[in-house]
Amino acid sequence: MKLTVIGKYGPYAKSGSHAASCYLVSQGETNLVMDMGPGSMSRLTEKIDIEKISALFISHLHYDHTSDLLAFRYRLEELNLKIKIITQTHDTPWCALLLDHPLFEVIPVKAGDEITVGDFRLKFYDMNHTVPCLAVRIEGEKTLVYTGDTVYNDNIITAAQGADLLLADTSKPAGFTGPHMNVEIAKELSAKLGIKILSTHLSPGYDPQADLADCPSVEVAQEGKEYEI
Numbered sequence: 001m002k003l004t005v006i007g008k009y010g011p012y013a014k015s016g017s018h019a020a021s022c023y024l025v026s027q028g029e030t031n032l033v034m035d036m037g038p039g040s041m042s043r044l045t046e047k048i049d050i051e052k053i054s055a056l057f058i059s060h061l062h063y064d065h066t067s068d069l070l071a072f073r074y075r076l077e078e079l080n081l082k083i084k085i086i087t088q089t090h091d092t093p094w095c096a097l098l099l100d101h102p103l104f105e106v107i108p109v110k111a112g113d114e115i116t117v118g119d120f121r122l123k124f125y126d127m128n129h130t131v132p133c134l135a136v137r138i139e140g141e142k143t144l145v146y147t148g149d150t151v152y153n154d155n156i157i158t159a160a161q162g163a164d165l166l167l168a169d170t171s172k173p174a175g176f177t178g179p180h181m182n183v184e185i186a187k188e189l190s191a192k193l194g195i196k197i198l199s200t201h202l203s204p205g206y207d208p209q210a211d212l213a214d215c216p217s218v219e220v221a222q223e224g225k226e227y228e229i
């Protein structure tokens, strides 16, 4: 089971060849894409043919996790290829603009649901963000948990219990109190869970590497890197 970081930034990508939130989880023929922030489509197609994507999971509907879905639809139209989009749905104009498309097969999910995508078993957990957000626990040969965007909440502990890797929105500086977690919380989570954490959702102007240097169990996500879980 392998995780490839396509884009790690938020709320927008650092200048250059970078992208906001997008991750690829693969095992055998199963390829699950998680979020599609701005800049991600180009970088994603460096790693995988669109035809080989099993499904997309969208953690929440903020622009920095979804905007390249719109360009992605053009490519699906060229290929006449239908794809599954796993996400919470809402009765809002943005949700309709983003997801109402004949080549999107929307699979609405909520906390507590469990579904299968190829070789993966997916479970969903409510997070605490400025809009509804789901974490996903992906069980295959190994177990990966992705928090989406959130502040600290006990559901993270429940979701990540016994997992092999936690991909977590924990890249804000110590003392940050907005709708994301900071590097100090990353260290606390790692100690509490006893598992490795990949810290992501970096602000373009802040590199958490130095602040995490004293905690080897928390690693800063690297774009383009493939992590064997």
Ligand SMILES: [Zn+2]
Pocket: 060, 062, 129, 149
């Ligand atoms: Zn967000």
